Amino acid sequence: MLATACHLIASVVAVAATAQGPPAPQQASAPQPVSVVERMIDRAAPGDELRLPAGVYQGNLVIRKPIVLDGSAGVVFDGLGKGTVITIAAEGVTVRRATVRASGQDVASEPAAIFVGAGRAVIESNTIQDALFGIDLRDAPQCRVRGNTVRSKPLDPERRGDGIRVWSSHGTVVEDNVVNDARDMVFWYSEDLRVTRNTVTGSRYGLHFMYSHGSVLDGNTLDGNSVGVYLMYSNRITLRGNHLRNNRGASGYGIGIKDCDDVTILKNALLANRVGVFIDNSPTSIGSTGLFESNLIAFNQVGLLATPSTRSNVFTGNAFIENEEPAAAHGRGRLMGNDFARNGVGNYWSDYAGFDLDQDGIGDVVHEPQSLFGAMLASEPNLRLFVHSPAQQAVEFTARALPELRPESTLIDPAPLVAVPQTALASAGVPAGTNRMAWLAGAMLAGAAALIAVMATHPSLGPISRGAPA
């Protein structure tokens, strides 16, 4: 069987070579209908590896045989803007190193670049462009989606499809994919997933879990989406070492958690999001908890935002650094049903004003943040227009001076840390900086010096008493 396959491939390559002469760039060859590939698949035996010759194959391909389709020679599948480009209808199919582009755009039929309708598929290192949905798995357990690059169609965010969608496909591994400008990377009704080192930018929800339990999300980067990770109705999820940055849509959360039990949020970096962590009524069940440990939550507009009904979460060893509001209840209320320390270890708060006389690393005064301006923002969101202004400082000063104006604190951390925990800091990458700032500094100082020199010595700016030029 292997021999036939080798022979077949050799003949295919030979035919291609005689047809095209010397290997030419893919654009040089005329596009062929996708039925050429279908005939090759028909001739191949199950399990064969089919290395397609370079070229553009137009139309909609359906794979009904467990084969390996390798496009590394420079293969482009072009759906010509109609329907799903590649449909996988057999178990154990591999599609790798191909470019797949131009799916249909009709939202009702949800056309994709690659639709996987059977289990144990491997979708690896493909480049997907101009597709409504990128990779769409439905009832396809034990698949592996790895190293693909997906870009959706140039539509408004609400009209795009999902970059990667995993629907009722248990045990699937999604890793090292890059999704730009799509809707979501979304997981529906799927359990035991491993979602690792993916990068999602410019999309709606970076990673979106719906009714998908028992999964691990590890080392993903979610940058510039509306929401980084949104967990909904999904239990036993672990988020570890993810980077969530600049997620600032209208409901912009680094991590949003809605009605989820037993989530573990560990060593993630949440930077410059509108809201770092948003907790909506989680955990829901009696006896379950949410654990937030050793995360770096910095430079967000609001570090932690939770609905007032939220309880039974534990926060320990996190670093809340320079968030405009470190922690707030959504609307009015307090976060008293949650523990901000575990076994005598609380969190680092950059606005903590206490001291540590016994030098055990734990502040001797409990942390009870009271911000009048923050309390005003909770009931009058429009007043946010006045942040970063002296008037805001004046309001806070008034509250300090007049205790009767002081609002109730939103939370109590009984054991605040006085130094930034290193585990949290380690989770944030340090960006490479150039030294253009030094140039700017030099330029401004030189400019000031030059201004002084010119104004003080230039003859035409000389003293008035010296008289005017004739």
Add this chain to the structure above:
Amino acid sequence: MSTIAAPASAVVPTRPATPKPLSCVARFAGREFRDALASKWFLLYTVAFTVLAVGVSFLSLSGVGSHGFAGFGRTAAGLLNLVMLVVPLMALTAGAGSIAGERERGTLLYLLAQPVSRTQVLLGKHLGLSAALVCSLCIGFGVSAGVLAWRAGGVGVGAFAMLVAFTSLLAVSMLSVGVLISVVSRRTAISTGLALFVWLTLVFVSDLGLMASSVVFKLRVQELFGLASLNPLQAFKMAVIVNMNASLDVLGPAGAYASQTLGGSLPWILASSLVAWTLVPLGTAVLLFEKRGSV
């Protein structure tokens, strides 16, 4: 200019040459700039602003060590507060002293006795003081940028340059208001008091008042944004934030509204508020100075 008389032996009897208007303005500007450099207020403001700016840069970076992410964002927020407090104070008091000081010392009469127009005197003073203020700001921001370059790398160079540019524009506009105050005041004490009052109003009273009205009268977001951008300090703040984030969504519903409806023209609208705060008071000052006596 009349000090240069034509020599008696000259063949062609001439009156002293009247210099070109622009060169007169430049001369007055140069004189004002040198006077400023030699004066105590300039030195004090420059040193104070530099120390504060460097302090804010250090403090805002200390929380995360050398970890530079968003370092400039926080520094900018701290610098914004500092600039909004200190720079209007510098510019208003500098402007307030300009004409009133000369008037009190009696040197204004001497100046106006020269064959120059009052407009030239006033514009020259404004230009010279503007140059002195920008110079002072460049020193403060320059040292502060040096600290950032050393501790945080080159994060946000463009945003920092825009912060400096908008701060300069704010200083010039507040200087115009100061000059206007100076023109209408007879004594330095009065003009300085008025300048302080205006400073207090712009920095605290108007914002707090607007906050209260927003709550009491349930102002709509567009009304709130419109009223806020009339305040040069708020316009300055929003312009800096727009340049840093490409959006005003950090300022809540009113900011998001402004970003969505005004889009790309938002920075220009905010900058034009500052330009109006420069030109209208200066124009008024010129008109009043032309009309009123020199005493």
